[in-house]
Amino acid sequence: MTELKTRQTGATATLGHRGFPHVVSATGGEIDIVTGPSQPGFNPVDLLYASLAACLAMSARIAATQMHVMDKVTNITAEVKGEKAHEGPSRITRFDVRMTIAGDLDADTRRKIVHAAEEICTVSNTLAGNPEFSIELGD
Known part of the structure; x- marks a missing residue:
């Protein structure tokens, strides 16, 4: 093992x-x-978007591999933007994600890869949930 x-x-x-x-x-x-x-x-918000974009792109590659179609994929792009709250507290209220999967794949297979990527991605799963925060004051 x-x-x-x-x-x-x-x-x-x-x-x-x-x-x-x-x-x-x-x-x-x-x-x-x-x-x-x-x-x-x-900036910090760019890093948040970058984390989501990178995680989704890598997760799409994992999904395509699991579906045995990665050999048909030539490029995966995940573009992430969002909208900041107009009122407090300061936060992102919506993530806009555009995923592009280039290669010899039909639209249905591309959609399945994107859906699977969202389920695989630790960052998207965390953002969609309600994680706990534990903040302590150091010495």
Whole structure:
């Protein structure tokens, strides 16, 4: 039997008196956050959209593989946008997702892949649920 390998998860954001947050993942990945409306890069909401887009794209590939049609797929794109609440609390009220699956597949198979991807994706399942938050004050 093969041993299931797990990936460390989590992130730590550090912010000084000035500047922008610097985020380090549990595995050592790093990203600097931007906040200006025209600054290139990722702000926190962009990262939320990016997480959903990446998860759905990877989940679509998993679904296509499970359906034995991945050899017909040439490209998978998941574009995520959304709408921010007009009144408090600050939050995203709607996610708009457009998935494109290029390749030699009929429309019904593409729809099945997209539906399966949504069921597979940890991020979409989390956002659709009501996860608990546990926030504590550190030393």
